[in-house]
Amino acid sequence: MQKQILSGCEAVARGAWEAGVRVAAAYPGTPSTEILENLGAFASKPPAAYSVGDGLYATWANNEAIAAEIAYGASVGGSRALVSMKHVGMNVAADAIFSGAYAGVNGGLVIVCCDDPGCYSSQNEQDNRLYAPHAKLIMLEPSDSQETLDFTKAAFELSETYDLPVMVRMTTRVCHSKSIVTLGERVAQPVRAYVGDRAKYAMLPANAKKRHVIVEDNLARFKRDLGDSLAQFTKSESASNAEGNGTLVITSGMSYMHVKEAFGDSVAVMKLGVTFPLSEKLLRDTARAFDRVCVVEEGEPYLATAISAMGVDAAAPSFIQGELSAARVREAFGVGSTPLFAMPEQSAPANEAPPRPPVMCAGCPHRGFYYALSRRKGKYVGVGDIGCYTLGVNAPFNGIDMCICMGSGFSIPIGLSKALEAQGDTRKVFGICGDSTFFHSGYSSLVDAVHQRANVCLVVLDNSITAMTGHQENSGTELHLMGYDVPKISIESMILATGLPRERLLIVNPLNLEETGAAIDAAISNSDGVTVIITKYPCALLKESIKARGTRHCEVDADVCVGCKMCMRAACPSLAFDAPRRHAYIADTQNCTACGLCRQLCKVGAIKEVA
Amino acid sequence: MATGILFTGVGGQGTILTTRLLSNALAELGYDVKMSEIHGMAQRGGTVNTQLRYGERVYAPNIGEGEADFVVAFEKAEALRALPYLKRGGTVLTDEREIYSMPVLLGQAAYPHNWIADNREYNVTVIPAQEIAGKLGNARDANIVMLGAVAKLLKIEINIPARFSVKAYEAGKEAV
Numbered sequence: 133m134q135k136q137i138l139s140g141c142e143a144v145a146r147g148a149w150e151a152g153v154r155v156a157a158a159y160p161g162t163p164s165t166e167i168l169e170n171l172g173a174f175a176s177k178p179p180a181a182y183s184v185g186d187g188l189y190a191t192w193a194n195n196e197a198i199a200a201e202i203a204y205g206a207s208v209g210g211s212r213a214l215v216s217m218k219h220v221g222m223n224v225a226a227d228a229i230f231s232g233a234y235a236g237v238n239g240g241l242v243i244v245c246c247d248d249p250g251c252y253s254s255q256n257e258q259d260n261r262l263y264a265p266h267a268k269l270i271m272l273e274p275s276d277s278q279e280t281l282d283f284t285k286a287a288f289e290l291s292e293t294y295d296l297p298v299m300v301r302m303t304t305r306v307c308h309s310k311s312i313v314t315l316g317e318r319v320a321q322p323v324r325a326y327v328g329d330r331a332k333y334a335m336l337p338a339n340a341k342k343r344h345v346i347v348e349d350n351l352a353r354f355k356r357d358l359g360d361s362l363a364q365f366t367k368s369e370s371a372s373n374a375e376g377n378g379t380l381v382i383t384s385g386m387s388y389m390h391v392k393e394a395f396g397d398s399v400a401v402m403k404l405g406v407t408f409p410l411s412e413k414l415l416r417d418t419a420r421a422f423d424r425v426c427v428v429e430e431g432e433p434y435l436a437t438a439i440s441a442m443g444v445d446a447a448a449p450s451f452i453q454g455e456l457s458a459a460r461v462r463e464a465f466g467v468g469s470t471p472l473f474a475m476p477e478q479s480a481p482a483n484e485a486p487p488r489p490p491v492m493c494a495g496c497p498h499r500g501f502y503y504a505l506s507r508r509k510g511k512y513v514g515v516g517d518i519g520c521y522t523l524g525v526n527a528p529f530n531g532i533d534m535c536i537c538m539g540s541g542f543s544i545p546i547g548l549s550k551a552l553e554a555q556g557d558t559r560k561v562f563g564i565c566g567d568s569t570f571f572h573s574g575y576s577s578l579v580d581a582v583h584q585r586a587n588v589c590l591v592v593l594d595n596s597i598t599a600m601t602g603h604q605e606n607s608g609t610e611l612h613l614m615g616y617d618v619p620k621i622s623i624e625s626m627i628l629a630t631g632l633p634r635e636r637l638l639i640v641n642p643l644n645l646e647e648t649g650a651a652i653d654a655a656i657s658n659s660d661g662v663t664v665i666i667t668k669y670p671c672a673l674l675k676e677s678i679k680a681r682g683t684r685h686c687e688v689d690a691d692v693c694v695g696c697k698m699c700m701r702a703a704c705p706s707l708a709f710d711a712p713r714r715h716a717y718i719a720d721t722q723n724c725t726a727c728g729l730c731r732q733l734c735k736v737g738a739i740k741e742v743a
Numbered sequence: 744m745a746t747g748i749l750f751t752g753v754g755g756q757g758t759i760l761t762t763r764l765l766s767n768a769l770a771e772l773g774y775d776v777k778m779s780e781i782h783g784m785a786q787r788g789g790t791v792n793t794q795l796r797y798g799e800r801v802y803a804p805n806i807g808e809g810e811a812d813f814v815v816a817f818e819k820a821e822a823l824r825a826l827p828y829l830k831r832g833g834t835v836l837t838d839e840r841e842i843y844s845m846p847v848l849l850g851q852a853a854y855p856h857n858w859i860a861d862n863r864e865y866n867v868t869v870i871p872a873q874e875i876a877g878k879l880g881n882a883r884d885a886n887i888v889m890l891g892a893v894a895k896l897l898k899i900e901i902n903i904p905a906r907f908s909v910k911a912y913e914a915g916k917e918a919v
Contacts, residue, residue, distance in 0.1 A: 486847050488844035
């Protein structure tokens with residue numbers, strides 16, 4: 133058997149592939165993105181484009197709801213299907229998932245959702261385990277990559293056996309940690325016949341009421357089997373010494389690893405692989421043998437609440453905020469602390485490391501737009517969205533005041549502009565989205581803004597890729613995840629289709645400050661209705677961009693430079709200032725793209741492009 | 744007991760790749776290996792941390808404060824930032840390279856050029872990894888030089904995949 137070190141995300145992809153998944157869809161989102169990227173690598177290659185054959189069709193979708201619906205359609209049609217998303221993506225997909233669960237499946241349907249306790253790359257710490265009982269999904273929680281692979285495979289079987297979608301719930305630490313996995317082989321699954329069954333799949337009120345009864349029955353049947361034919365999902369480990377066997381720790385997922393790290397084999401542990409539905413019988417019977425029961429879980433008190441509702445008296449320290457660790461577990465149970473930093477021979481260092489916040493890359497086209505916008509302080513209020521350009525919130529640009537979720541960058545301005553108008557604030561509200569966010573949900577907000585004649589400026593920062601999550605294709609790119617050409621959808625045509633007057637759509641090169649500034653000024657002076665600005669310039673990190681610029685970069689002529697630091701206002705990571713010699717210089721010629729922004733800011737012509 | 748190594752650097756330096764190469768090598772030697780590579784906002788020039796733990800049986804993939812046997816830094820100030828993770832008596836290995844963050848470039852924060860000299864009680868080994876790699880032909884191989892140095896510290900031998908510079912790896916071993 134071949135062994136490999138896989139991340140949790142890679143293990144999901146591998147497990148789904150081995151289980152014979154035929155259709156997989158997702159919208160990118162950290163920490164879930166690599167699932168579809170890796171499935172894409174398994175997928176059928178051209179010329180099999182569009183045809184599934186014995187292989188796999190893997191695709192990015194414009195948002196999580198669409199991805200879930202693509203997977204759902206494939207499941208009803210008889211194929212094993214998978215959809216993956218980050219935790220907040222589940223909010224977007226929830227409508228499809230909730231009612232889809234009533235209808236049930238045909239081919240196994242697996243929903244992988246990746247939570248982010250610790251907010252490593254997210255706007256909140258929501259605990260999606262709470263979705264499982266709400267949406268009526270069987271929930272599996274793997275704790276390492278081997279289990280992720282095994283659970284993903286099992287999830288398809290369970291889905292088909294119990295006629296329910298199965299949710300595989302992961303966290304950043306499961307998704308992005310790597311451990312040793314034994315690989316299996318792909319087992320081809322025959323496509324199940326598609327049989328039109330309106331009573332099952334058409335969720336009109338009369339059918340939905342009946343399906344609600346069936347879905348509860350299916351969950352009850354699964355719950356009965358949990359302590360019996362599905363016993364392999366629950367792992368009970370006794371303590372290595374007798375006194376340890378007085379205490380039982382109930383846990384799941386990555387929390388299990390922290391418990392084992394903290395206590396080793398000194399306490400008995402019940403690790404739940406299935407965390408919805410829970411088997412009361414199983415939990416009560418196991419807990420009965422112990423003097424003391426503890427629940428250790430990262431996030432919301434989900435297990436603790438359910439277990440105490442069963443009448444089991446369990447201690448449950450709260451780890452509701454932040455990521456769990458072995459040290460936090462030890463501390464909560466008062467069993468010694470980790471060798472923390474207070475060390476006699478190693479006092480805290482006298483120096484301090486300077487902050488290193490993430491920044492827009494050298495050559496990033498967003499920098500030009502934000503620079504131009506920031507020169508018009510007091511004339512606008514910026515509303516951001518989710519993407520690289522969210523970094524425009526930071527100094528020195530401070531280009532946006534708020535940012536909550538995908539697509540909101542184009543809808544918040546509608547309401548905000550009304551509220552500002554009500555208090556005589558004449559600043560123009562600017563909504564700022566990227567191309568991928570535009571396709572995700574920004575467009576429907578834009579349609580509303582135009583339709584309502586909102587007095588706002590909406591900006592699409594089009595860098596031709598979904599950049600923040602690591603360059604995934606979207607509807608504005610010509611390439612499909614599976615490597616073949618697809619029609620590129622025109623953002624410009626979509627916007628003009630709303631009936632927005634042609635002169636209210638301004639398309640600019642964001643690295644041309646004069647052109648971009650003029651468009652921003654025009655938008656500020658328009659006093660009614662929507663102005664749209666599209667900034668068009670590809671991401672500096674795209675392979676094509678890197679190839680196109682070759683070795684071109686900028687140089688500062690130290691003899692011409694007067695040390696005025698105007699160029700430093702670009703806040704470019706490639707540009708530095710030599711304070712003793714009082715001149716700017718390109719500190720990183722490898723990453724400087726010769727984008728020309730600093731050159732435009734220089735009043736004395738000290739910056740030149742060189743090959 | 745598992746051995747913990749915390750790798751730290753700046754986005755784009757190859758921190759994750761280096762940790763993966765070491766993970767594979769340790770797995771080939773028969774160890775249980777777990778590695779955490781949290782990324783996302785960490786790209787785009789921010790700090791990147793990866794954590795590797797190996798031993799007979801490894802549970803948690805991450806390293807808490809005071810739990811790292813080794814801190815391996817691809818940038819000097821990042822070594823300083825990672826010190827709270829170091830176990831008492833643990834070893835720091837760092838490239839002498841300095842990369843200035845935006846607050847330093849904007850003059851809002853000072854770069855701690857002399858932190859190693861100011862904190863002699865720490866066991867810090869400094870090697871000019873980027874300089875060595877540059878002399879061998881490609882400054883971007885600095886991470887492979889660092890990997891060689893780590894191999895020496897861990898007393899293991901790593902079979903470097905063909906697409907990486909064996910010369911850089913060997914030079915790293917000689918640098919410590």
